[in-house]
Amino acid sequence: xxxxxxxxxxxxxxxxxREVDGEADEDLDRVxxxxxxxxxxxxxxxxxxxxxMNVNDSGIVASVLxxxxxxLTREQAEADVVLLNTCxxxxxxxxxxxxxxSMLRSEKEKRDGELMLGVLGCMAERLxxxxxxxxxxxxxxxxxxxxxxxxxxxxxxxxxxxxxxxVELSKQETYEDIxxxxxxxxxxxxxxxxxxxxxxxxxxxxxxxxRGREESRPVTTILSEVSQLVEEGYKEVTLxxxxxxxxxxxxxxxxxxxxxxxxxxxxRVSTELRVRYSTSHPKDCTDDLLTVHRDRxxxxxYIHLPVQHGNTEVLDRMRRTYxxxxxxxxTERAKELCPxxxxxxxxxxxxxxxxxxxxxxxLSLMEAVRYDHAxxxxxxxxxxxxxxxxxxxxxPADTKQRRLEEIIELQNQHAKxxxxxxxxxxxxxxxxxxxxxxxxxxxxxxxxxxxVVFDREDYEKGDYVRVRIDDCTSSTLLGTALEQTTxxxxxxxxxxxxxxxxx
Ligand code: SAH
Ligand code: SF4
Ligand code: F3S
Numbered sequence: 001x002x003x004x005x006x007x008x009x010x011x012x013x014x015x016x017x018r019e020v021d022g023e024a025d026e027d028l029d030r031v032x033x034x035x036x037x038x039x040x041x042x043x044x045x046x047x048x049x050x051x052x053m054n055v056n057d058s059g060i061v062a063s064v065l066x067x068x069x070x071x072l073t074r075e076q077a078e079a080d081v082v083l084l085n086t087c088x089x090x091x092x093x094x095x096x097x098x099x100x101x102s103m104l105r106s107e108k109e110k111r112d113g114e115l116m117l118g119v120l121g122c123m124a125e126r127l128x129x130x131x132x133x134x135x136x137x138x139x140x141x142x143x144x145x146x147x148x149x150x151x152x153x154x155x156x157x158x159x160x161x162x163x164x165x166x167v168e169l170s171k172q173e174t175y176e177d178i179x180x181x182x183x184x185x186x187x188x189x190x191x192x193x194x195x196x197x198x199x200x201x202x203x204x205x206x207x208x209x210x211r212g213r214e215e216s217r218p219v220t221t222i223l224s225e226v227s228q229l230v231e232e233g234y235k236e237v238t239l240x241x242x243x244x245x246x247x248x249x250x251x252x253x254x255x256x257x258x259x260x261x262x263x264x265x266x267x268r269v270s271t272e273l274r275v276r277y278s279t280s281h282p283k284d285c286t287d288d289l290l291t292v293h294r295d296r297x298x299x300x301x302y303i304h305l306p307v308q309h310g311n312t313e314v315l316d317r318m319r320r321t322y323x324x325x326x327x328x329x330x331t332e333r334a335k336e337l338c339p340x341x342x343x344x345x346x347x348x349x350x351x352x353x354x355x356x357x358x359x360x361x362x363l364s365l366m367e368a369v370r371y372d373h374a375x376x377x378x379x380x381x382x383x384x385x386x387x388x389x390x391x392x393x394x395x396p397a398d399t400k401q402r403r404l405e406e407i408i409e410l411q412n413q414h415a416k417x418x419x420x421x422x423x424x425x426x427x428x429x430x431x432x433x434x435x436x437x438x439x440x441x442x443x444x445x446x447x448x449x450x451x452v453v454f455d456r457e458d459y460e461k462g463d464y465v466r467v468r469i470d471d472c473t474s475s476t477l478l479g480t481a482l483e484q485t486t487x488x489x490x491x492x493x494x495x496x497x498x499x500x501x502x503x
Contacts, residue, residue, distance in 0.1 A: 043071045045079035049097055050087025052240055052278055053211075054121055056191040058085045059180025061120065061147050066181060068151035074183075081116040081154065083140075086123035088206050090380035094123060105137045116154060118142060122210035125167050126384075132163045143167035144196070144211055147175070169197075169212030176221040179228070186433050188462045189274075190234045194222050194262065195241035200281065202308075203319045203386035204351060204379060207242055214242075216249040219257050223265060230270045235430055235462050239266065239277040245284035260288035267296040271488050272464075274430060275299045276449070279306065279346075282330055283321050290337040297491030301338055302449040305331065306346035306375075310365030311358040314351055317391065324365060331369050342448035344373035349407055350400030351379045352391035359403045366410055372418050372450065374411045378404050412474050419450070419472035426482065427452060428490040429467045431459060452477045459484065466490070 044065050048058045061083065062072050073079050082104055087093045101119070108115040118140040119131055125143040132138060139157040142150055146166035153164040174196055182190055195216040198208045226237055239262070241247060247259040257265075267275045275298055282305050293299050305327075309315050312323040322330075334341050347362060366374075378400045381393045395403075427446035435443040435453045442456040444465070453476055454467050464487060467479040485493075 041071060042069075042080040043073040043078055044081045044083060045073050045076045046083045046085060047076075047100070048085045049093060050085070050089065050122060052191055052238065053193065053196075053242060054085050054087060055184070056180055056193045056240055057121065057144060057147065059182055059191075060175050060178050060193075061085065061150060062181035062183060063178050064147055064150055070151075072181065072183060079115070081118065083118040083120055086119055086121040088122040088126045088210050088382070090377065090382075092380065097123060101138070108137055116140070116157065118150075118154070120144070120147070120150075122206070125169070125210040126206065128165065128167050132165065139163055141165045141167065143169060145170040145173040148173075171213055171215060174215055174217040176217045179225065186461070188234060188430065188432050189236035189238065190229050191240050192222060192225055192229070192237050193217065193240045195244060195247045198242040199246075200243060200321075201319060201386065203317065203391070204348065204382070206382040206385055209384050211242055214246060216247050219249055219251065219262060219265065222262065223269060226266055226269045226273070230273055233462060235272065235464075236274040236276065237266065239263070239275070241277075242279070243281050243284070244277045245280040245289060258286075258288065259284065260286060260292050263289065263299055264292045264296060267292070267299050271298060272486060273298060274447070274487065276302065279304055282307065282327055285330060285334070287333070287337070290334055293334075293338045293341070298487050300447050300449065301340055302342040302344070302447065303334060304344045304346075305334075307365065307369075308346060308348050309351065309354075309358075310362035311354075314354060314358050314361075317353065317387075318348075318351060319386070324361065328365070328368055340448070342372045342450070343369060344375075344449070345369070345371050346375045346377070347407055348377050348379050349404040350395035352387055352393055352395070354379075354395055354403075359406075362407060363410055366407070366414065370414050370418065371411065372415060372448065374407075376404060376407050376411060416472075416474040419474065419477060422450070422469045422472060422477055424469065426466055426468050427477075427479070428485060428487070429454070429465050429479075431461050431463045431465060433461050446477070450477055451475065452479055454479045454481050457481055464490065 046058045046061060048054050066072060076082060084097060084100065086097050104117055108117060116139045117137060119138055120142045121144055124131065124141045128141065131141050140153045141163065142153060143166065146168055149166045153166060156164040195214060197212045197214045199214045201208050229237060245259045247262055248256065250256040263275060263277065280303065285305060293301060307327050308318055308320055310324055315323060331343060334343065381388050429444035429446055429452045431442050431444040433443060435441040440456060441453050442459060443451060443453050446452055452467055459465050459481060464485050466482040466485050468482055469477045469479045471478040
């Protein structure tokens with residue numbers, strides 16, 4: 001097998017940069033170890049881009065800054081410090097953030113510099129000092145593993161008038177002891193980060209460069225965070241990681257815990273807590289994990305299983321480690337072990353060298369699996385990646401666009417058909433809050449992750465409600481509430497009304 005040379009590049013690149021002139025004054029030391037009195041009544045505003053990991057990381061950043069004496073504000077106009085937690089996955093994502101940054105820079109000028117700007121997350125990691133050269137009004141640049149340093153870096157930037165940077169990637173940092181502030185949470189469902197980084201090195205993907213190597217968080221701290229959430233009234237957790245199902249933790253006694261075991265243990269914290277996870281890799285979707293889905297009623301019957309492409313040769317060039325046939329066999333296995341399982345995926349159109357016939361293999365794979373949902377993208381070349389260095393981004397822009405549109409059209413058709421098949425069925429829906437369109441209606445999710453809207457009547461946020469599906473759009477189910485229920489009760493009812501999974 002071809003050695004994954006990029007992993008070595010990554011290790012060499014772990015440079016610690018700090019633009020301070022070494023005056024190790026006592027204040028800096030104090031800030032590093034705790035509360036910064038000079039934070040005073042400074043207000044911080046955090047804007048988050050990218051994936052769920054970033055949403056959770058912004059909560060960690062908020063928690064670190066609150067501990068240090070900063071206030072958190074939801075109004076950007078009131079903020080003394082504005083932090084953008086950024087994403088680098090595609091060129092478009094970066095472009096959007098650059099536009100936002102230039103707006104904030106002109107605001108900083110208007111306020112005579114009395115506004116500190118920070119770039120956090122994956123763009124900070126990717127661009128490092130370039131961000132400082134090109135965007136010279138940025139005060140701090142902080143990578144995803146250096147958030148504990150933020151108070152100190154803000155202090156340094158403020159005290160020296162120079163930008164402060166820490167983009168060091170760590171093999172240890174999992175922020176295991178930090179309870180993230182859940183300021184955008186609906187109070188019903190919460191993210192719990194269980195691992196960070198990715199070792200897979202898919203040839204198109206920048207994540208291993210921006211997030212570094214995989215590191216799993218200790219089981220005990222995960223379970224205590226989940227217990228705390230249950231005590232606070234949360235009804236659903238989504239375990240998070242860039243490659244969540246490659247989770248693997250070995251404790252001091254040498255006992256190792258796999259992802260399947262972890263999910264099982266999390267599901268036993270409370271029978272009334274729904275458990276989801278994101279985002280998984282097909283190579284780590286084991287029979288053990290599928291069995292946990294089958295046997296634990298509160299582990300949702302939904303798996304996000306990103307395939308990326310339907311052609312084996314393209315999958316090989318993407319370095320996805322499975323063939324089309326192996327992936328299809330996995331989805332069959334999932335459907336066999338977990339009847340009614342809902343599957344979703346990620347797809348990339350127009351990867352380097354993709355022929356028309358290969359593109360059609362993606363369409364035929366979609367026909368074979370029939371996903372309930374998909375995230376669909378045009379290939380976007382990312383600097384540093386193997387594909388950027390070794391392959392040619394040779395599918396013309398209009399062809400990429402057309403292929404993406406074909407994929408989207410087919411997926412919309414499948415989603416519509418799948419939703420239409422729901423009419424007449426009854427689902428247990430966890431109420432998340434009012435629907436987007438009307439305060440008179442609630443939005444919630446079925447076990448399969450499908451969004452359901454129904455008249456709110458006397459039900460409350462956080463209730464499990466049995467809802468009969470009467471109608472649908474291509475993205476949402478519309479129903480009528482029948483009665484309140486519990487997950488335990490729903491599991492009993494379902495086992496009476498559906499066929500047993502296996503002999
Ligand atoms: N760890 C997950 C994916 C995380 S990134 C997995 O392996 O499936 C989320 C999605 O962004 C990917 O699944 C992929 O579909 C898409 N993506 C990543 N890099 C991309 C690129 N260079 N161009 C277009 N889409 C990309
Ligand atoms: Fe990127 Fe996902 Fe591949 Fe990791 S597994 S390199 S995050 S696409
Ligand atoms: Fe974007 Fe980084 Fe997430 S690149 S998708 S924010 S891991």
